[in-house]
Amino acid sequence: MLLQQFVNGLSLGAVYAVFAVGFTLVFGVLNVLNLSQGAVFMWGAYVGLEVMRTLHLPLAAAMAVALLAAGLLGVLSEWIVFRPLQRRGAHRWMGMVGSLALARILIGAAQEVFGTQVVRYPDGAVIGAAVDLWGVRVQGLQVVALAVALVLVLALGALLRLTNFGRVIRTVAFSETVARLVGAPVGRVRVATFFVSGALAGGAGVLWSLLFQSVSPFMGETVLLKGLTVLILGGLGNVAGALAGGLLLGLVEVGSVVAVGAGYRDAVGFGLVLLILLTRPTGLFSSREAKRA
Amino acid sequence: MIDLYYAYENVIDLCLLNAVLAFACLLLLGVNLLSLATGGLMALGAYLSIWLTMQKGWSFGPALLAATLLGSLAAAGLGALVLRLRGDYFAMATLAFTEVVRILTLNWDSVTGGALGVFGIPKLTETWQLAALLLLVVYLVWAIRNSAIGDRMRAVAEDELAVTASGHDVARLKRALFTASGAIAGLGGALAAHLNMFVAPGDFGFLRSMDAVLAPVLGGVWNLFGAAIGAAILTLLPELLRFSAQWREILIGAVTLLAVLFLPTGVASLPRRLLRGAHPGRIA
Amino acid sequence: MSALLEIRRVARQFGGVAALADVSFRVSAGSVVGVIGPNGSGKTTLMNIVSGVDAPSAGVVLFDEDPVQGRAAHALTRLGIARTFQHIRLVPHLTAAQNVALALHDPEAGLADILLRLPRLRRIERQRHERAVALLDRVCIGARAASPAGDLSYGDRRRVEIARALASGPRLLLLDEPAAGMNHTEKRALRGLIAGLRRDGITVVLVEHDMDLVMGVCDEIQVLNQGRLIASGAPRAVRNDPRVIEAYLGAEDA
Numbered sequence: 001m002l003l004q005q006f007v008n009g010l011s012l013g014a015v016y017a018v019f020a021v022g023f024t025l026v027f028g029v030l031n032v033l034n035l036s037q038g039a040v041f042m043w044g045a046y047v048g049l050e051v052m053r054t055l056h057l058p059l060a061a062a063m064a065v066a067l068l069a070a071g072l073l074g075v076l077s078e079w080i081v082f083r084p085l086q087r088r089g090a091h092r093w094m095g096m097v098g099s100l101a102l103a104r105i106l107i108g109a110a111q112e113v114f115g116t117q118v119v120r121y122p123d124g125a126v127i128g129a130a131v132d133l134w135g136v137r138v139q140g141l142q143v144v145a146l147a148v149a150l151v152l153v154l155a156l157g158a159l160l161r162l163t164n165f166g167r168v169i170r171t172v173a174f175s176e177t178v179a180r181l182v183g184a185p186v187g188r189v190r191v192a193t194f195f196v197s198g199a200l201a202g203g204a205g206v207l208w209s210l211l212f213q214s215v216s217p218f219m220g221e222t223v224l225l226k227g228l229t230v231l232i233l234g235g236l237g238n239v240a241g242a243l244a245g246g247l248l249l250g251l252v253e254v255g256s257v258v259a260v261g262a263g264y265r266d267a268v269g270f271g272l273v274l275l276i277l278l279t280r281p282t283g284l285f286s287s288r289e290a291k292r293a
Numbered sequence: 294m295i296d297l298y299y300a301y302e303n304v305i306d307l308c309l310l311n312a313v314l315a316f317a318c319l320l321l322l323g324v325n326l327l328s329l330a331t332g333g334l335m336a337l338g339a340y341l342s343i344w345l346t347m348q349k350g351w352s353f354g355p356a357l358l359a360a361t362l363l364g365s366l367a368a369a370g371l372g373a374l375v376l377r378l379r380g381d382y383f384a385m386a387t388l389a390f391t392e393v394v395r396i397l398t399l400n401w402d403s404v405t406g407g408a409l410g411v412f413g414i415p416k417l418t419e420t421w422q423l424a425a426l427l428l429l430v431v432y433l434v435w436a437i438r439n440s441a442i443g444d445r446m447r448a449v450a451e452d453e454l455a456v457t458a459s460g461h462d463v464a465r466l467k468r469a470l471f472t473a474s475g476a477i478a479g480l481g482g483a484l485a486a487h488l489n490m491f492v493a494p495g496d497f498g499f500l501r502s503m504d505a506v507l508a509p510v511l512g513g514v515w516n517l518f519g520a521a522i523g524a525a526i527l528t529l530l531p532e533l534l535r536f537s538a539q540w541r542e543i544l545i546g547a548v549t550l551l552a553v554l555f556l557p558t559g560v561a562s563l564p565r566r567l568l569r570g571a572h573p574g575r576i577a
Numbered sequence: 578m579s580a581l582l583e584i585r586r587v588a589r590q591f592g593g594v595a596a597l598a599d600v601s602f603r604v605s606a607g608s609v610v611g612v613i614g615p616n617g618s619g620k621t622t623l624m625n626i627v628s629g630v631d632a633p634s635a636g637v638v639l640f641d642e643d644p645v646q647g648r649a650a651h652a653l654t655r656l657g658i659a660r661t662f663q664h665i666r667l668v669p670h671l672t673a674a675q676n677v678a679l680a681l682h683d684p685e686a687g688l689a690d691i692l693l694r695l696p697r698l699r700r701i702e703r704q705r706h707e708r709a710v711a712l713l714d715r716v717c718i719g720a721r722a723a724s725p726a727g728d729l730s731y732g733d734r735r736r737v738e739i740a741r742a743l744a745s746g747p748r749l750l751l752l753d754e755p756a757a758g759m760n761h762t763e764k765r766a767l768r769g770l771i772a773g774l775r776r777d778g779i780t781v782v783l784v785e786h787d788m789d790l791v792m793g794v795c796d797e798i799q800v801l802n803q804g805r806l807i808a809s810g811a812p813r814a815v816r817n818d819p820r821v822i823e824a825y826l827g828a829e830d831a
Contacts, residue, residue: 033381080550080554081550081553081554084554085553085554090553091325092380092381093325093327093380093384094510094553096327096381096384097327097503097506097507097510097549097553098549098550098553098554100503100549101507101545101546101547101549101550101553102546102550103546104542104543104545104546104549105542105543105546105547105550106546107542107546108539108540108541108542108543108544108546109539109543111538111539111542112537112539112540112543116539221499225388225389225392225499228385228388228389229389231385232382232385236381263396263399263400264396264400266392266396267392267393267396267397270389270390270392270393270396271389271393273385273386273389274374274375274386274389274390274393277375277378277382277385277386277389278374278375433692436691436692436694437691437692440686440691440698440702441678441685441686441691441702441705442688442691444668444671444675444678444679445679447668447670447671448668448671448676448679451668451669451670452666452667452668454630454662454666455662455666455667455668455679456679457630457649457650457651457654458628458630458650458651458654458659458660458662458666458680458742459651459654459679459680459741459744459745460651460654460655460680460682460745461651461679462649462651462652463651
């Protein structure tokens, strides 16, 4: 039983992790909290759904299109919210308010375009296969979720650590002013960062819809808050921390459902956040001091 | 005809209430504090007051007082914990608070009625009460902003260290402002609950907190009355667009975004410029 | 003469770097003490520790024989330690008088006065304004009392900051590079101002790079280099101290 919950927690956590990594990436590189990330997550799920439903393409294609569309939405938020605000030297919370406003527009638009009822991915998408390992029922879907999460995050890690562009990104993360001075293409880094984080959010959206068999215009709201929780857990701007934090949150939530029942599941994460903010504000996994908040 | 009148009365009441909450947020924005705890604090005031009037037979006045007290105590307690956190962390902690309250009210069925909410709340809130409260709050904010304390707040928004070096306990100032905003939020929650005869946990969540903060940002470019103007805009828009809930959301989002982008703030942060507008003749 | 301020074996570590190590000296009441040293020698760190903005990793700071540690910065200001900052910290859109009044604690309007708009409020505000202008006069910019601080020249803003520091009625005034960005005339005025402060019984600790100013107005000089105190004494002696010369020359080579 415990092992079963462990597997469930991991796959839930994998989705949280993918979402949170995108979230924390933007913070780490560009020092902003993009609160439209939840709405992008939702749109990714819908785009994937439409690709399968209307175009009758397989899941892999749907995922690819969703990643692309969500990435573009990420770039949109850079273009109409964060870039003008940064140019103006506006205070930090303006970015938060602005991205929330954008989220509202996106949610309203999704309701308008896709309707307000909860829908689900077509049956063909759901990988019904399940495997019994050591008395634990591991759904094919859960394995896929975990695998996709790992692949996406590792790919991102490789990009950051091993490529030239990754080095440029890390320079900008260190200091945008310095990056400009050394002639780094800051504008391109900004766009790329927002694209990647948007894509990750969209990918997480597709995974979530598959795991939980539901898509609705409001699915992003709770996940956004969960994403913030993971950010705190793992340390703002810490990609590895977001991965670990996401998995941890998934496990904690599933564990809490077992312990105190489903009603308080969402509160557990927030309680954890408050606790951490009060004792170790830099996050459980962060070693360096949070220099920016 | 009578229905039309009552419909308008409700809108006016909502405008007044939202304006009151907007001023509570304005106080905090004046020292660069973005608090999303308004929803949670409102919920506490709302549910306590309902419990008192409906289950304990209290009259409205004392119930309102109790709600105000609970709001201040909760804010004082929360503030002691989270005010020392920096910018983003503070906002997130207040958001976590609102969410925790929401989930607690969702689950505490016996007192709060759970997800279904509470029906049949007596409509005790009247327009004159809201108007009087708004006038009081406006006066208080005006009196404070136009005094040495107001100068101190403006200074804190600009440079906390300078204020500390001048011999003032900035943390205590923030705690006082936060407690005051908690009192207003608690009272506002109680008034809101007895206005629409029905409450549910979802009424006091993330969106409620955001709307309270958006109002001063929206209307704020003019002066002290900006918070009220912003609240009026945010309240009236949904009424004007009755025909589509979806487009209502899109429009609110768009208007807010435009306000954020195009308010002429320059390098200075908005609340400072907004509240600086209390001095006539100063360039916006 | 009693020591108003005593720095006793103060050290400050940041990670692996020692910004200050084993610094000890005393400041007599009513004197003007200069603290000099090349960039990075720890002068501002020391100022931060004395004013309560930072805490030492080791050692104690005694003000009037009471330890400074454990007291909040704002409390220290109330006890009589005031300071100015290397990078001027004024509120640009408040007037010079309003900036100075920030640190005025006497008279002060209470919350009741403000909320109820009691008659004494106007009297108190008028008194505060008069005191602020008087302080600005003392630093010779009384004429600019009504100007927004953001409109003032660099030198004028420095003077406003000094006036603000004086507003809290300090016994010990820490000046962190007050002459930076000042022209020759302004520096002479500053020298006169500091001498005037000494006449008024205020003890001054002056962190400065400008040697002429330091040599001209200080009774005693402490020299820091890389976090350590390398020389201390009367201006003439310190100026000719080979270790001091080497520290500065060495810094120039670096």
